[in-house]
Amino acid sequence: MKSFTAGANDDQVRLSRFVERVTSGLPTGLLYKSFRNKRIKVNGKKAAPDYRLQQGDVIELYLNDEFFPAAPAPRRAPKQPRVRVLLENEDLAVLYKPTHLLCHSDRTGDPDLVSAFLAYLGEKGEFVPDKENSFTPSICNRLDRGTEGLVIAAKTYPALRDMNAIIREDRVRKEYLTITVGAPPKGRHEAWLYHSEKNNKVTVRPQPAEGYKKIITEVEVLEQNGPFALCRIGLVTGRTHQIRAHLTFLGAPVLGDIKYGNRKMNERTGFKTQALCAVRLTFGEIPPENTLQYLAGKTVELPDPEIVRRFHALARAGKD
Known part of the structure; x- marks a missing residue:
């Protein structure tokens, strides 16, 4: 038997989910059989899978030791950057x-x-x-x-x-800055995207098809200089590789993108990764029952993004 005491971060967690988190390899069938057989108790009494824990509850799990993860062997962790x-x-x-x-x-x-x-x-x-x-x-x-x-x-x-x-629920708007090869058409663009899990690559097409999901991307061209444009991108939907693949579909790939981009321009400029930066988060209406309702209407923005200086450096290089 293993015993746990619910802490602040376990408050209101569904009991079945808590059990899944503190065990390893426990089959779903056995989990619910254990509930029926009173092998999972809260404060000494039988409890239902959908019971919401309260801080201070004592959870007793009468399960075989094999379902409790062993302490991981110590290993040298990589040095982490300062956040x-x-x-x-x-x-x-x-x-x-x-x-x-x-x-x-x-x-x-x-x-x-x-x-x-x-x-x-x-x-x-x-x-x-x-x-x-x-x-x-x-x-x-x-x-x-x-x-x-x-x-x-x-x-x-x-x-x-x-x-x-x-x-x-799409209550936060995400905006990006990017440098593109060529200027994409301005406005709100819709298309359909398919994600291949096998090679982690997406395909975009103009019309719906089986397996494809609708994408909506907003494009604002802020500056243009020679073959490059500095653009602000608003994500209405947030699919895998949406910005990179959609801009390529629109004829203006992200500079430095090795998967969907312009290889020759990447080599010419020396960009080895996509020139794409998430610069702004804007929270919309949030229902009062959400504990983060105070974020409604607030914006968080990255100050002085490096990508703007990189664009201006490209522009200067083009004049030399």
Whole structure:
């Protein structure tokens, strides 16, 4: 038997989800059989899978030891970069992710934004893993490895839950700056996108088709100089590689994009990753029952983005 005491970040978590988080390899059928056989109890009594935990509840799991993860073997963690925080309160932080930094850890073992954020919270004493049952602070939106810019991170479970709802319900507008090869047509553009999981590449077409999802991208051309344009992009939908693939479809690929871009122009300019930066987050209407309702109408913007200077440097180089 394993016993847990619900903490602040377990409050209002569904009991079945809590059990899934603190166990490993527990089959769904056995999970619900354990509920029926009273092998999962809260405060000494039988509890239903949909029971919402309250801070201080004692959860007893009469399950085989094989379903509880063993302590991981110690390994040398990669040195994490110091995280840059643009906005922070007790619920959230808005972070800057530089180009080449992963959002989440992967098999390469390279540094990543989530680990850097956890290290930052650990230094401040705001996250102590041994004091948490199942919650770990996490990011709510992600950027491709080659894209830089703003990422929202949640410090508590309620903030993670409610920010995910805000993003899922399209209550936050995301804007990017990009340098394109050629100037794309201005305005609001619709198309359909298909994502191949096999090669992690997308295809865009002008009409709907089976397996394709609708995409909407807003384009504003801020400056033009020679073959390059500095554009502001608004995402109405947020599909995989949407900006990069949609701009290529519109005839103006993102400079430096090795997957959908103009190879010759990339080589000529020396850009080895996409010139794309998430620069602004604007929160729309948020329902009062959401704990993050205070964000309604607020904007977070990246000050003095490097991508603007890179565009002007290209313009100067073209005059030399």
